[in-house]
Amino acid sequence: MTKMSALPGRFGHFKAVAYVAGLVLILGGIGVVLAGISGTTAPRVLWHVIAGVAAIFFGVYWVALISILIKMEGTTARQLGEYRDMTELLGRQLARLDQIVANTDISDSAKSLVHRDRELDSLRQTIRAAIRREDWEGAMHLVDEMERRFGYREEAAQIREEAKDAKSDAISRKLTAALQLVDEHCRRGEWALAKSEIDRLLKLLPDDPRVAPLPGRLRAMWEERKNALLAEWRSAVNRHDVDHAIEVLKDLDLYLTPEEAKELQDSARTVFKEKLLQMGVKFRFAVTERRWHDALEVGAELVREFPNTRMAQEVRERLDVLRERAKHQDTRSREAETVGAGAS
Structure with missing residues (x-):
């Protein structure tokens, strides 16, 4: 902007000379007019006045024309300077924009990496959550997705092993609890509930070595309980403990076949x-x-x-x-x- 303000000063000397020339014409014209007026011959007076007025007019016109031309040149120079300044500014802005674009490309790449890391962390957390809630199928699907999208084969294999171990531990805990429940049903004489639980375990884990013997074990405990009640019945009858014998007989009713019940009819009567x-x-x-x-x-x-x-x-x-x-x-x-x- 300082260049634009200095441009009009280039014609300062020419402007001064032009103004002096115009002033000389004006003053000379005035002098001619005055000289003509003071003359004695009428035709000469007229020509002096005309010449003087013409000089004055030409002097005024010359000053005005020079002012206009100088102003037009100054405006043109100022506009040219502004254009140059704008061109330089635009060049600097374009260079800065190129830098910004380059930085943006780098930033986008960095953002992509950050987003990828966040997505991978989120996927890991989702897999862990699926394992904790024992959603084995969902966890394996997510592990396959990790290997396919991110290429983390070693980590995927490691998580598969962890999920396999977690599944085995969970099955072991549940099986232990189920076996304890079967024993509890058997101790209480709840044979139908015990059989239902065993059937469920056989359906879920048919090849488990702890499940396969359960039907035989249930039958053995059933026979053991039946024999214990028969022995208790005979003891109560021999002692003439009528009330206890009747209570035992009510329990025995669940275990006796029709033939065995017939054998006990006389003693029961x-x-x-x-x-x-x-x-x-x-x-x-x-x-x-x-x-x-x-x-x-x-x-x-x-x-x-x-x-x-x-x-x-x-x-x-x-x-x-x-x-x-x-x-x-x-x-x-x-x-x-x-x-x-x-x-x-």
Whole structure:
């Protein structure tokens, strides 16, 4: 911009000379006019005036023309300078733009590498998450994707081994828990649940050496439990432990075949007769001793356990009377308690 402001100064000397020449013409014209006016001859006066006016006009025109030309030249020079400045500025901007483009290319490459690293890290985290939630198929698919897209074959192989080990550990833990559950069902005599769990394990892990023997083991434990109950039944019968014998017989009902059940009919019939006699004796003692509530309890149990016996029919006919007597006994007990409280 300093060059543009200095350009008009190139014609300063010419401008001064031109202005002096114009001023000389104007002053000379004025002098001619004045000389003509002071003359005595009319034609000469006229020519002096005309010549003077012409000189003045030409002088003014010359000054104005020189001013316009110099101004036009100054404007043209200024515009040329501005054009040159703009050209230089544009050149510098283009060079800077080229640098920016080059830097952008480098930046894009760097961004691409950063994005690739981030995408790879995200893929690793996703694979680890799939392994933690035991999504083995999904994890293997992601590992294949890592090997295909990023070319990380060694890392992919390593992750496959880790996933394989994790899967083996998970299966081992679950199998251990399932085996413990089978044992728990067997201890509780829940054979149907134990068999269902074994069938599920056989379907999932048919070749596992810990699963294959389970059906035979279940059968052995079932037979063991059955033999234990039979021994307990015989012991209770020999001891005349009627109540326990009946409880054992209820459990044995799940294990006995029709032929085995037929073999136990005589001893079972004897046990139930003894139970019925015992309950009949308890009922009579309770009635004799006027323990109406105990009599009601024993009688209701007798009717429930042996509904088709003659004794149950006799007890059933007396239950209403026993209820009335028990109710009357409760009323008298409350009245006695009220009197005792008032006396105290």
